[in-house]
Every structure is written in C-alpha cells, then in structure tokens.
Amino acid sequence: MTVAESVPVHSPVPPLAGRARAVGGSPVRDILAVTARPEVINFAGGLPAPELFDAxxxxxxxxxxxxxxxxxxxxxxxxxxxxxxxxxxxxxxxxxxxxxxxxxxxxxxxxxxxxxxxxxxxxxxxxxxxxxxxxxxxxxxxxxxxxxxxxxxxxxxxxxxxxxxxxxxxxxxxxxxxxxxxxxxxxxxxxxxxxxxxxxxxxxxxxxxxxxxxxxxxxxxxxxxxxxxxxxxxxxxxxxxxxxxxxxxxxxxxxxxxxxxxxxxxxxxxxxxxxxxxxxxxxxxxxxxxxxxHDLDAHVRRVAGVYRARRDALLAGLAGALPEGSVWDRPEGGMFLWARLPEPYDTTALLPRVVRHDVAYVPGAPFYAGRPDRRTLRLCFVTQTPEEIGEGLRRLGEGLREGAAED
Known part of the structure; x- marks a missing residue:
C-alpha cells in the first residue's frame, strides 16, 4: 500500500442550513464582548442591575x-x-x-x-x-x-x-x-x-x-x-x-x-x-x-425607585453630552432611552472612537428591519449609579466630539 492510498480522502462536510448562514449574531452581544473591561462605563447592555437582585x-x-x-x-x-x-x-x-x-x-x-x-x-x-x-x-x-x-x-x-x-x-x-x-x-x-x-x-x-x-x-x-x-x-x-x-x-x-x-x-x-x-x-x-x-411587587417597587433615579440622572446630563440638535425620548419606565443625533452623525462609525474613552452605547442601525436611521443610538441606564452615569456622559460627550472632529 502506498502512502497516498493510506491517507483517507476528505470530502467537504455538508454546509450549514441556509437560515444559519443568513442570520447573523447579536451586535449588542458583540459590543458587550468588546467592552467587557471593568473601566468601561457601559450603556450598551440590556442587563438588570445585579446588586438589586433579591439574592x-x-x-x-x-x-x-x-x-x-x-x-x-x-x-x-x-x-x-x-x-x-x-x-x-x-x-x-x-x-x-x-x-x-x-x-x-x-x-x-x-x-x-x-x-x-x-x-x-x-x-x-x-x-x-x-x-x-x-x-x-x-x-x-x-x-x-x-x-x-x-x-x-x-x-x-x-x-x-x-x-x-x-x-x-x-x-x-x-x-x-x-x-x-x-x-x-x-x-x-x-x-x-x-x-x-x-x-x-x-x-x-x-x-x-x-x-x-x-x-x-x-x-x-x-x-x-x-x-x-x-x-x-x-x-x-x-x-x-x-x-x-x-x-x-x-x-x-x-x-x-x-x-x-x-x-x-x-x-x-x-x-x-x-x-x-x-x-x-x-x-x-x-x-x-x-x-x-415573598412580596415580589414590593421588590419591584424598590427596584423601580432606584432605576428612576438613574433614568433622571441620564436625562439631566444628555444635553451636555450629545451634540446640539440631538433629540431623545423621556421613557416613563423600563430600561432604555433612545436618542437621535443630527446629520451627518453615524453612530455605528463613531462607536470605536467613543469606546477609546471607556464608554459604550448600542448604535441604532441593527434594530431596524428596513432602512436604518444611522443617527440613532440606545442607552441603557439601569446598571450604573447616578455618579457613574454622569461620568459616562462626560466620556460620551468627549468621544462624540473627538469622533466628529476626526471626520
């Protein structure tokens, strides 16, 4: 038997299903992986505040x-x-x-x-x-x-x-x-x-x-x-x-x-x-x-009280962090705030430059089923204290200004 005869022939394995090839991963989770460093103030996640769990x-x-x-x-x-x-x-x-x-x-x-x-x-x-x-x-x-x-x-x-x-x-x-x-x-x-x-x-x-x-x-x-x-x-x-x-x-x-x-x-x-x-x-x-x-409703009321203070801290600092002409919603609850920057900002393109300032957000584009509005971004406000939110907004403002200047 020759050496060539002793080595098995490897045919390609069958491909993945078309749906697995067509549907990508989660951009949010990709951002969280990149910004997992403890010094990053992360407005990107959709995670509840772990210190508030009734462990x-x-x-x-x-x-x-x-x-x-x-x-x-x-x-x-x-x-x-x-x-x-x-x-x-x-x-x-x-x-x-x-x-x-x-x-x-x-x-x-x-x-x-x-x-x-x-x-x-x-x-x-x-x-x-x-x-x-x-x-x-x-x-x-x-x-x-x-x-x-x-x-x-x-x-x-x-x-x-x-x-x-x-x-x-x-x-x-x-x-x-x-x-x-x-x-x-x-x-x-x-x-x-x-x-x-x-x-x-x-x-x-x-x-x-x-x-x-x-x-x-x-x-x-x-x-x-x-x-x-x-x-x-x-x-x-x-x-x-x-x-x-x-x-x-x-x-x-x-x-x-x-x-x-x-x-x-x-x-x-x-x-x-x-x-x-x-x-x-x-x-x-x-x-x-x-x-x-246990009283789950009472626990939720306590959590909501903390989250409200964090939402208010975010709302109080947005005007100083986002460029002039930006608009945003005032949520009555939940975990997220949505903002739209003026033209010609592109929050996807800006994100790597902002992350250099140890702060992160989620660009709005992946959330659209149709044509995206690339000026939009999502901020999660529940996982940082009001003090951390203030510092995060300071960093965000610096990153956005620096990114716009580079363009």
Missing amino acids: EGIADSYRAVLAEQPARALQYSTTEGDPALRAALAARTTARGLPTGPDDLLVTTGSQQALSLLATALLEPGDTVLVENPCYLAALQAFGFAGARVVPVPGDEHGLDPEALEELVVRERPKLLYTVPTFQNPTGRTLPADRRAAVAAVAARRGLWIVEDDPYGELRYEGERLPWIASRPGAEDRTILLGSFSKVMAPGLRLGWLRAPSELRRACAVAKQAADLHTPTVNQLAAARYLAD
Missing part, C-alpha cells in the same frame, strides 16, 4: 424547595410548566386586568424561547411578519431563523401607527404583528391607550395574530399603567401575551411564559417538547416558592 430571598426559596421536595425539584417535569407556578402567574395576570387560568399559560425558558416556539408554530418560510420600527433585536433574529419576511410598520415618537398597520395588513397579508407596547426595547416608548385599542381592532377586522411582549411593563416610574392589548375587545382570541421574570426577579432563572389561545398554546407545547422537554423544574419550583413567601 437572599431567591436562595431561601431554593433551599426550601431542595429541603422539602428534592426528588420533585430534581426530576423531569411536565412540558406545560409546574402547576403551582402557573397558578401563581395566572393570579398575577388576572389581578392586572386579564382573566387568566393556569391552563392558559405555558412556561418557557425565558420569553426569548416563547418567540422561537411561536415562530415554529406559526411561520412557514416566506411568511410575512410585521414589526415595530425599530424593533427588539432578538425578535428579528427569531423571525429570521424561521425564514420569515420581516416588514416594519411606520410609526412616530409614540409607537406604531395603526392606520399604517392596517394598510400593511391589507397589502402584505402577514401572519402576525410583533410588538413591545410598554417601555419598548430599544426606544423606551409606550404605545398610548387609543392606539392599543386601534391595533386590537385592526387584528379583529383583518385576521392577524398579535404577539404582545411585556418584559418591562412592571418597571413603571411615573404615569398610569395601560391595559394590555390582549385585554382589548376583539383581541382576546388572537393575542399571545409574553411575560418574563428576567427584569423583575433575575434573568439567570431563565423563566418566561406565554398566554395564548388553546390551539396555538398546544402547538407551542409540542414545539417545546422537541426543543428542551421542559423548563428546569428546580427553577420553576423556586420561583413559585418565592412568589408564595
């Missing part, structure tokens, strides 16, 4: 569950979710104005999984999805992996325009509308009550699923709480409401849920069986125990 209360709940029912906590569970947790979630949802029973809910591994399950259950490749413009980035990724055609709905400083929505529904025949109507990511905007009613009416008239994502709604600092779109007349049988503990308890628990009409909920449960069988049992039991033994 002891959560630890108490885990200890109680593992001491009292270790076999159940460490065993497989039902796909739909732990009954005690679903009962507690149903009670909280009902108390907020949307009558809900435990069987209306499916527990998911974070609300991000709920998006993936809905994409699997509802979307065929080539189906059209309508989104806000700009839109939560990971939703764009989930719909992109499903092979959907994503179309942005025009809007203004108050959110999407219901008249433009109806025109697009008639023209594009979409499967669903995805919206974060309260303290939206990335803009921090809240859709007014009249527009919520109008969106529900469009869905009822035209035959449309609404996916209403609400991870930030409990983090309200001022103003009155607005009813969910899911509670509006005409939307009852066509709205999927998504919730999460990530921003109000802890994201590491990876606990979310969806509330959906029965047929769609069952389809999502089947998709979840294929994905992960069920969300970790011990996490579900610990969360249910926490809700039983």
Whole structure:
C-alpha cells in the first residue's frame, strides 16, 4: 500500500442550513464582548442591575424547595410548566386586568424561547411578519431563523401607527404583528391607550395574530399603567401575551411564559417538547416558592425607585453630552432611552472612537428591519449609579466630539 492510498480522502462536510448562514449574531452581544473591561462605563447592555437582585430571598426559596421536595425539584417535569407556578402567574395576570387560568399559560425558558416556539408554530418560510420600527433585536433574529419576511410598520415618537398597520395588513397579508407596547426595547416608548385599542381592532377586522411582549411593563416610574392589548375587545382570541421574570426577579432563572389561545398554546407545547422537554423544574419550583413567601411587587417597587433615579440622572446630563440638535425620548419606565443625533452623525462609525474613552452605547442601525436611521443610538441606564452615569456622559460627550472632529 502506498502512502497516498493510506491517507483517507476528505470530502467537504455538508454546509450549514441556509437560515444559519443568513442570520447573523447579536451586535449588542458583540459590543458587550468588546467592552467587557471593568473601566468601561457601559450603556450598551440590556442587563438588570445585579446588586438589586433579591439574592437572599431567591436562595431561601431554593433551599426550601431542595429541603422539602428534592426528588420533585430534581426530576423531569411536565412540558406545560409546574402547576403551582402557573397558578401563581395566572393570579398575577388576572389581578392586572386579564382573566387568566393556569391552563392558559405555558412556561418557557425565558420569553426569548416563547418567540422561537411561536415562530415554529406559526411561520412557514416566506411568511410575512410585521414589526415595530425599530424593533427588539432578538425578535428579528427569531423571525429570521424561521425564514420569515420581516416588514416594519411606520410609526412616530409614540409607537406604531395603526392606520399604517392596517394598510400593511391589507397589502402584505402577514401572519402576525410583533410588538413591545410598554417601555419598548430599544426606544423606551409606550404605545398610548387609543392606539392599543386601534391595533386590537385592526387584528379583529383583518385576521392577524398579535404577539404582545411585556418584559418591562412592571418597571413603571411615573404615569398610569395601560391595559394590555390582549385585554382589548376583539383581541382576546388572537393575542399571545409574553411575560418574563428576567427584569423583575433575575434573568439567570431563565423563566418566561406565554398566554395564548388553546390551539396555538398546544402547538407551542409540542414545539417545546422537541426543543428542551421542559423548563428546569428546580427553577420553576423556586420561583413559585418565592412568589408564595415573598412580596415580589414590593421588590419591584424598590427596584423601580432606584432605576428612576438613574433614568433622571441620564436625562439631566444628555444635553451636555450629545451634540446640539440631538433629540431623545423621556421613557416613563423600563430600561432604555433612545436618542437621535443630527446629520451627518453615524453612530455605528463613531462607536470605536467613543469606546477609546471607556464608554459604550448600542448604535441604532441593527434594530431596524428596513432602512436604518444611522443617527440613532440606545442607552441603557439601569446598571450604573447616578455618579457613574454622569461620568459616562462626560466620556460620551468627549468621544462624540473627538469622533466628529476626526471626520
């Protein structure tokens, strides 16, 4: 046998699926990796403040569950979710104005999984999805992996325009509308009550699923709480409401849920069986125990009070940091503020120069499904103290001025 005969011939391995090649990673996570140095004041993340986690209360709940029912906590569970947790979630949802029973809910591994399950259950490749413009980035990724055609709905400083929505529904025949109507990511905007009613009416008239994502709604600092779109007349049988503990308890628990009409909920449960069988049992039991033994609402009020002071610090310093002619929103809650610089600023091009000053933001361009506004940027204000925010804005102003001078 010759040497050539003894060496196996290596043919190329089959390629990745087209959806894996077509959908990129998260620019936000890429920025966080680049700016992970401790000296960087990072307005780029979407992370809740870790020092505000009720770590002891959560630890108490885990200890109680593992001491009292270790076999159940460490065993497989039902796909739909732990009954005690679903009962507690149903009670909280009902108390907020949307009558809900435990069987209306499916527990998911974070609300991000709920998006993936809905994409699997509802979307065929080539189906059209309508989104806000700009839109939560990971939703764009989930719909992109499903092979959907994503179309942005025009809007203004108050959110999407219901008249433009109806025109697009008639023209594009979409499967669903995805919206974060309260303290939206990335803009921090809240859709007014009249527009919520109008969106529900469009869905009822035209035959449309609404996916209403609400991870930030409990983090309200001022103003009155607005009813969910899911509670509006005409939307009852066509709205999927998504919730999460990530921003109000802890994201590491990876606990979310969806509330959906029965047929769609069952389809999502089947998709979840294929994905992960069920969300970790011990996490579900610990969360249910926490809700039983602790006052989550009081904890959220404490967190919101701290976040409000941080939002106010950001608002107080923006005028001195951003170039003249910039505009920004005043969020009533949530975690994010959206700003638009004047022409000819390009926040993507400027970011590497700003990072040299040990401060970071997220450029707005990746959040757009259509043509991006390259003057925009997102600032997360909840993970820094007011003093750190002031210093971060000083650095941001220096970086923007230096970057503009280099251009």
